[in-house]
Amino acid sequence: xxxxxxxxxxxxxxxxxxxxxxxLLKHFPVKKGLLGGVSAKVRAVDGIDFExxxxxxxxxxxxxxxxxxTTARLLLSLIDPTAGEIVFDGERVGSxxxxxxxxxxxxxxxxxxxxxxxxxxxxxxxxxxxxxxVHGLPRREAVARARDLLARVGLDPRRFAERYPHELSGxxxxxxxxxxxxxxxxxxxxxxxxxxxxxxxxEAQVLNLLMDLKxxxxxxxxxxxxxxxxxxxxxxxxMVMYLGKVAEIGRSDDVFSRAQHPYxxxxxxxxxxxxxxxxxxxxxxxxxxxxxxxxxxxxRFHTRCPLAEPVCSAKEPPLAVTDGSHRAxxxxxxxxxxxxxxxxxxxxxxxx
Amino acid sequence: MAVLAxxxxxxxxxxxxxxxxxxxxxRLRRDPVAxxxxxxxxxxxxxxxxxxxxxxxxxxxxSTLRRLRPVGTAGYPLGSDELGRDMLSRLIFGARLSLxxxxxxxxLAFGIGSAIGVLAGYVGGWVNTAIMRTIDVFYAxxxxxxxxxxxxxxxxxxxxxxxxxxxxxxxxxxxxxxxxTTQVRSRDYVEAARASGAGGFTIVRVHVLxxxxxxxxxxxxxxxxxxxxxxxxxxxxxxxxxxxxxEWGLMLNTLRTAIYVQPWLAALPGVMIxxxxxxxxxxxxxxxxAMDVKQ
Amino acid sequence: MTQPAIEIRNLxVTFAGVVRAVDGVDLTxxxxxxxxxxxxxxxxxxxxxRSLMRLHPPRRSKVEGTMTVAGQDVLAxxxxxxxxxxxxxxxxxxxxxxxxxxxxxxxGEQIVEVIRRHEKASKAEARARALELFQKVRxxxxxxxxxxxxxxxxxxxxxxxxxxxxxxxxxxxxxxxEPTTALDAxxxxxxxxxxxxxxxELGLSIIFVTHDLGAAVEVxxxxxxxxxxxxxxxxxxxxxxxxxxxxxxxxxxxSRAEGALAKGSRLDAIPGSPPDLAHLPPGCPFAPxxxxxxxxxxxDRPPPIPVGPGHTARCIRxxxxxxxxxxxxxxxxxxx
Numbered sequence: 001x002x003x004x005x006x007x008x009x010x011x012x013x014x015x016x017x018x019x020x021x022x023x024l025l026k027h028f029p030v031k032k033g034l035l036g037g038v039s040a041k042v043r044a045v046d047g048i049d050f051e052x053x054x055x056x057x058x059x060x061x062x063x064x065x066x067x068x069x070t071t072a073r074l075l076l077s078l079i080d081p082t083a084g085e086i087v088f089d090g091e092r093v094g095s096x097x098x099x100x101x102x103x104x105x106x107x108x109x110x111x112x113x114x115x116x117x118x119x120x121x122x123x124x125x126x127x128x129x130x131x132x133x134v135h136g137l138p139r140r141e142a143v144a145r146a147r148d149l150l151a152r153v154g155l156d157p158r159r160f161a162e163r164y165p166h167e168l169s170g171x172x173x174x175x176x177x178x179x180x181x182x183x184x185x186x187x188x189x190x191x192x193x194x195x196x197x198x199x200x201x202x203e204a205q206v207l208n209l210l211m212d213l214k215x216x217x218x219x220x221x222x223x224x225x226x227x228x229x230x231x232x233x234x235x236x237x238x239m240v241m242y243l244g245k246v247a248e249i250g251r252s253d254d255v256f257s258r259a260q261h262p263y264x265x266x267x268x269x270x271x272x273x274x275x276x277x278x279x280x281x282x283x284x285x286x287x288x289x290x291x292x293x294x295x296x297x298x299x300r301f302h303t304r305c306p307l308a309e310p311v312c313s314a315k316e317p318p319l320a321v322t323d324g325s326h327r328a329x330x331x332x333x334x335x336x337x338x339x340x341x342x343x344x345x346x347x348x349x350x351x352x
Numbered sequence: 353m354a355v356l357a358x359x360x361x362x363x364x365x366x367x368x369x370x371x372x373x374x375x376x377x378x379r380l381r382r383d384p385v386a387x388x389x390x391x392x393x394x395x396x397x398x399x400x401x402x403x404x405x406x407x408x409x410x411x412x413x414x415s416t417l418r419r420l421r422p423v424g425t426a427g428y429p430l431g432s433d434e435l436g437r438d439m440l441s442r443l444i445f446g447a448r449l450s451l452x453x454x455x456x457x458x459x460l461a462f463g464i465g466s467a468i469g470v471l472a473g474y475v476g477g478w479v480n481t482a483i484m485r486t487i488d489v490f491y492a493x494x495x496x497x498x499x500x501x502x503x504x505x506x507x508x509x510x511x512x513x514x515x516x517x518x519x520x521x522x523x524x525x526x527x528x529x530x531x532x533t534t535q536v537r538s539r540d541y542v543e544a545a546r547a548s549g550a551g552g553f554t555i556v557r558v559h560v561l562x563x564x565x566x567x568x569x570x571x572x573x574x575x576x577x578x579x580x581x582x583x584x585x586x587x588x589x590x591x592x593x594x595x596x597x598x599e600w601g602l603m604l605n606t607l608r609t610a611i612y613v614q615p616w617l618a619a620l621p622g623v624m625i626x627x628x629x630x631x632x633x634x635x636x637x638x639x640x641x642a643m644d645v646k647q
Numbered sequence: 648m649t650q651p652a653i654e655i656r657n658l659x660v661t662f663a664g665v666v667r668a669v670d671g672v673d674l675t676x677x678x679x680x681x682x683x684x685x686x687x688x689x690x691x692x693x694x695x696x697r698s699l700m701r702l703h704p705p706r707r708s709k710v711e712g713t714m715t716v717a718g719q720d721v722l723a724x725x726x727x728x729x730x731x732x733x734x735x736x737x738x739x740x741x742x743x744x745x746x747x748x749x750x751x752x753x754x755g756e757q758i759v760e761v762i763r764r765h766e767k768a769s770k771a772e773a774r775a776r777a778l779e780l781f782q783k784v785r786x787x788x789x790x791x792x793x794x795x796x797x798x799x800x801x802x803x804x805x806x807x808x809x810x811x812x813x814x815x816x817x818x819x820x821x822x823x824x825e826p827t828t829a830l831d832a833x834x835x836x837x838x839x840x841x842x843x844x845x846x847x848e849l850g851l852s853i854i855f856v857t858h859d860l861g862a863a864v865e866v867x868x869x870x871x872x873x874x875x876x877x878x879x880x881x882x883x884x885x886x887x888x889x890x891x892x893x894x895x896x897x898x899x900x901x902s903r904a905e906g907a908l909a910k911g912s913r914l915d916a917i918p919g920s921p922p923d924l925a926h927l928p929p930g931c932p933f934a935p936x937x938x939x940x941x942x943x944x945x946x947d948r949p950p951p952i953p954v955g956p957g958h959t960a961r962c963i964r965x966x967x968x969x970x971x972x973x974x975x976x977x978x979x980x981x982x983x
Contacts, residue, residue: 063831064802076547104549117540121372121562127541130558131548164372169920170688177544184548199687200858204902204916211913226832229903233914270836272861274903276884279865283837287787288801 007185008106010054012090017051018188018220019075019107024048024084026070030293042293044070046244047084049319052188057214057221059235059252061228061267063289066241068224072192075222076109088188105135108181112193114173118165124176125150125161131183142183149179152216153209171202175209182217190222195230207234228271232256237325240264243292243300246319250326260328263301299331311338379642386638392631400447407441411598420614431617433603434610435596439617442598443624449599453592454580454628457514461521462572468522469529470564474537474556484530490523499582503591513592517582521575528571532564566643573636577629584625600624650718652678652820652852653699658712660694660703665925668694670876672712673951674854678819681846681853683863683884685899686873689921692856695873696822699854700739701729717819735765738813742825744805748797754808755793758815765816780811783848784841803834807841814845821846823855827862839865860899864888869957872896875922875932881951882958890969893960894937897971931962938971939964 025048027041045067052058060068073079075086077093077100088106091098111117118127128146133139147157153175165173174194181189191210195203207230214221225231231238232252239249240261248261259265266284273280285304290296296303302312312331315338319329331337335344380386399406408429415436423431423439430439472483490498502516536542537560545555584601586592593599595606603621611618653676660669669691676682686692697703698710701721714721717736724732741747749757758777762768768776774793781789784807797805806826813821823842827835843866846853857863863870864884871881872895880893891897898917919936922928928935930945937944943963951959962968 063833073543078543078546101549104547107547109544109547111540111544113540117544119541119559119563122558130545131550134545134548134550134554171920180544199921200860200899201687201902201917202920204914205918208913208916228832267832270832272836272839272859272865274861274864274888276864276888279843280836280840283833283840285833286837288803288834289831291801 008187010089010187014054016054016090017087018054018089019052019222020087021048021050021075022085022087024071024074024086025082026067026074026079027082040293043244043295044292045074045081046295048241048244048246050239050246050249052220052222053237055218055220056236057223057234059231059238060222060224060241061226061231061238062241062247063226063267065243065289065292067244067292068241069192071241072109072190072222072224075190076104076107105184106186107188107190108184108186109190109192110174110177110181110194112196114170114177114197115165117177118173120165123162123164124155124168125157127165127176128180128183131180135184145183146179149182150176152182152213153179154205155179169202171198171206174198174206178206178209178213182213185217186219188220188222190224192224193226194223196225196227203230210234228256228267240267243290243295245300246327246329247301248326248328248330249319250324250328254324254326258326260322260326260333261301261330262305262307262332264328266304266306299329301330307332307339307341309339376639376642380638383638383642385634386642389631389634389638392627393635396447396451396628396631399444400451403445403448407438407444409438409441411437411441411445412596413437420610420617422614423616423620430620431614433607433617437596439620442603443600443620446598446600446603446621446624449593449597450580450583450601450625450628453513453517453583453599453601454576454632457517457521457579457583458572458575460514460518461525461575462568464518465522465525465572466529466565466568469526469531469568470533470556470560472526473530473533473564474552474560476534476537480530484527487523487526487530490519491527495520495524495578495582496585499586500589500591503586508591508594510593513583513586516586517579520582521572521579524575525568525572529564529568532567533560536560536563567640570636570640570643573639574633576632580625580629580632649678651715652676652680652717653854654713654715655695655699656713658695658698658710658714660691660698660711661709663707664709667876667924667927669698670927672873672876672878674871674878674881676820676852676854678852679846679850680869681843681855681867683855683857683867683870684873684878685857685860685863685870687858687921689875689924690873691876692873693824696739696824696854696856699820699822700733700737731765734761734818735816736818737820737822738816738818739822739824740806740809740813740826742828744802744809745797747809748805748812750797753794753796754800754812758793758812761812761815777811777815780814781808783814783845784808784811786811802830803837806830806834806838810838810841810845814849817849819852821851821853823853825857826855828857828859835862836865842866860888860903872899875927876924877932877961878951879933879962880958880960882955886955886958890955890958891972892954892958892965892968893933893962894939894964894968894971895933896960897968898936901972939967 024045026045027043030040030042062068074081086093088098088103093103094100125143125146128149129142132142132145147161150157150160155172155175195206198206213219223231223234235252237250238252238255240247240263242263248255248264255264256268259268269284287304290303298313298315299317302308305312315331317329317331317334319327320334321327322333331339332341334342336342417436418432419434419436421428421432425431428438430443433439433442468483472480499516499520502519503513506512506516542555542559545559583592584604587599587601588605593602595602600621607618655672655674658669658672661667672695684692684695699714699716699721703710710722719732719736748754755774755777758780759770759773762773762776777793778789781793786792786804786807800808827838830838839862845851855863855866867884869882870884870887871878872893874895880887880891880896887896891900901915902917917936922932930947931949934940934944949961949963951961952965953959954965
């Protein structure tokens with residue numbers, strides 16, 4: 001195997017985050033009027049910071065317009081950020097030490113639409129073998145690797161390698177997309193709603209596959225989904241986004257059992273109960289998520305928040321530590337914020 | 353292979369893997385209209401190639417005595433024209449120039465237009481704006497007017513007619529190419545290819561061309577009939593082929609004076625143009641649906 | 648016994664002569680009852696629903712069996728009767744309201760038009776009723792929203808507007824085709840609760856098609872699970888969630904991520920994929936994926952077998968199927 005495609009090595013050791021994002025910002029201009037004058041901008045991602053630790057699965061949840069898919073595309077430099085930087089294992093992406101092409105080898109993505117993400121005119125074997133060839137692996141070796149990977153994702157290459165995407169089912173196509181993402185032996189895979197379009201019985205198969213592959217190849221995942229059950233199941237840590245901002249981030253158990261942000265709490269109680277004797281009686285939130293073109297001032301969530309107070313529309317809450325590694329951007333849990341529910345300020349350690 | 357055993361996809365009898373073009377051919381074969389149109393075109397092309405063997409008489413030999421004989425005259429199965437030349441032979445020989453004038457400008461425009469359109473569509477941004485607005489200037493003229501104006505400016509003649517027809521079709525094909533490319537460029541597989549670190553040229557070659565040339569080809573096929581009609585029109589106006597060359601459009605022109613004397617005779621070249629253009633249009637329609645994978 | 652709101656007997660729908668999308672569905676709805684049709688893509692749930700509106704193109708599809716809605720034979724209706732039936736007796740809501748609403752008219756105009764097509768009402772009367780409907784589906788500032796075009800509304804508002812449009816002519820039966828699938832979680836629950844309230848208030852019978860068990864439990868009295876064109880299990884929502892008997896239903900419940908025992912444990916996935924509807928196996932269509940399948944399962948199609956009051960399962964192994972529910976019997980022994 002050519003030296004150019006040996007698995008990338010760990011540089012900073014296990015304690016250094018694999019990915020660290022600082023002040024990531026993306027505004028899309030909205031053209032209005034005949035002359036194309038820019039009069040508004042969509043604040044798709046509006047200054048977010050987070051880290052992805054080596055070997056973990058970071059779940060990202062949020063509703064449409066929260067910026068989770070834009071974040072995924074920004075991380076892969078498929079679109080250019082308005083501001084902010086991305087550091088991969090200690091090196092800034094795009095710097096001399098880590099070129100964009102070298103970074104892309106180590107970070108791959110699986111998209112939601114399994115059909116649209118495969119070239120309809122290529123056999124699935126050719127689709128999987130494409131990326132290694134781009135990085136200089138001879139065709140014969142690339143195809144051998146593709147067939148090996150197809151086998152690993154459960155598609156017998158003798159039966160499937162020569163087929164075209166339209167000859168496969170949705171679940172099978174998503175397995176091909178996973179194989180393609182693995183073809184460069186990346187360290188980080190971004191799964192953007194990768195199981196959302198699949199039927200429930202197939203979704204479970206693919207989730208099991210993803211967990212096994214993670215163990216086998218020592219992968220790190222960013223798992224983006226709107227399905228809280230799936231995120232809870234697969235993630236070590238969870239990040240909740242609302243209108244381009246991080247609302248809450250922390251260990252999965254903490255976020256799901258002790259949600260600090262009222263939006264997280266509302267999302268959780270919006271999940272159907274699956275208990276015929278305990279149906280949901282009151283919707284936790286009214287109305288739709290607001291438009292990211294013109295987000296409300298202060299806390300973005302105050303227009304729908306049951307705990308909102310005047311201070312919430314005046315002051316933008318920082319993403320602050322609430323306990324341990326658990327952080328939330330809500331004034332109601334931040335000491336000295338001026339919110340009536342805020343815990344007392346100054347040094348007094350939180351009791352219970 | 354432990355993973356394979358665990359995740360292996362259980363499934364019924366697997367359909368045999370088929371290639372893309374095999375599938376297109378299989379679907380096209382089930383479309384009787386397209387097949388009939390294809391056979392008509394094939395027959396026309398064979399007729400053009402083997403014209404010297406098929407034609408019963410010399411298409412250039414005039415006869416002042418036997419002018420404008422009706423269809424069915426002995427020795428003149430389809431009659432004779434205003435100079436006493438055998439109509440059947442002229443129609444058979446006419447297929448050569450007429451098909452050539454129909455197909456060549458479209459082939460040339462397909463190459464040039466696709467290149468321009470794919471470039472504009474894939475690069476996007478101001479390159480796209482610059483190219484497409486220029487194209488729009490040409491597109492704004494009605495095709496007939498543009499062809500006539502260009503031919504007139506370049507001067508009458510066969511080669512100039514080809515050039516002007518090509519120029520007429522380039523903007524049309526480029527616009528389609530740009531639209532299809534823009535659409536394909538936003539597909540996730542192109543994003544995935546970019547995310548794998550591939551360069552623009554590789555992505556266009558592997559992922560874009562294969563998916564855009566099909567639709568552009570289908571659209572171009574439908575232009576062949578337009579090209580034939582425009583070429584006939586140029587000849588009719590005296591800007592394309594010149595007498596005594598047999599060409600359907602030119603024949604239609606020279607026979608127009610005979611329309612009150614021998615209406616059937618005068619209509620014959622028109623019938624040939626009509627059949628050919630209908631055949632190309634129907635074949636294009638058939639191709640369009642046969643190339644739709646989801647059927 | 649009152650006349651049922653919907654009675655479907657042995658419904659079969661075939662496309663292009665070979666694809667048996669619906670293969671013998673029987674379903675009865677009492678007036679004011681809500682039944683959820685659950686199934687994966689290709690299970691025939693949406694096809695069944697569309698058959699009730701006779702939405703399938705007659706040239707490319709064959710619909711057999713009998714369907715009676717509010718005493719009317721759906722398959723025997725003339726085009727004229729059908730036009731009256733659609734909207735006034737049965738109305739339908741869809742997954743994507745943007746496709747169901749006309750983009751060039753305001754939502755209010757569309758409701759007024761539907762009312763005036765079915766009833767003798769003046770424009771003002773129809774408009775007043777449209778306003779009332781908007782209040783009923785709880786659209787804030789309804790007066791103003793009546794004059795909005797569909798694209799000017801948010802996803803949740805559009806879905807409410809479509810429900811208002813569906814209810815414009817006081818139908819007795821509402822057919823809902825995945826109405827909450829495309830919505831965000833916090834909006835989905837609002838629409839589910841709205842449907843439940845409207846059903847109670849108006850005494851509607853609703854067939855609610857979804858692939859999401861959770862959404863079904865929130866609104867349905869009864870649940871019917873479809874697989875490969877047939878209803879494989881039917882019962883009250885409680886019976887079906889607490890005591891499922893068909894191995895497919897059990898598999899669906901067990902493969903859910905929230906049912907996983909612990910983080911990092913594997914999910915109990917159903918192996919394999921759904922069958923090709925053009926080449927259905929002779930026996931039970933689920934047999935190739937079923938951990939309990941025995942030879943008779945592969946030979947004949949199982950009939951519906953009663954397993955409790957109002958609870959049936961098309962499975963000849965319902966005597967042993969509850970053992971699948973216990974965590975001890977993991978489906979490791981699934982056939983390869």
